[in-house]
Amino acid sequence: MDFKKHIPYEEGDYYVNEQGYRVFTEKYHLKRGYCCKNGCKHCPYGYNKNTGTFKK
Numbered sequence: 001m002d003f004k005k006h007i008p009y010e011e012g013d014y015y016v017n018e019q020g021y022r023v024f025t026e027k028y029h030l031k032r033g034y035c036c037k038n039g040c041k042h043c044p045y046g047y048n049k050n051t052g053t054f055k056k
Contacts, residue, residue: 007032 013028026042029035039049046055
């Protein structure tokens with residue numbers, strides 16, 4: 001597995017949902033610069049985990 005360098009968190013990079021999970025925002029995903037293909041809720045890259053494809 002190819003591990004990328006950790007990007008320090010800044011305000012607005014994530015929020016904690018009702019279940020207590022950290023949810024990364026579109027801002028953080030863009031700052032990170034690549035899609036992790038985990039089907040993130042706020043993925044700006046348009047990845048669909050069910051089909052394994054990207055939207056255009």
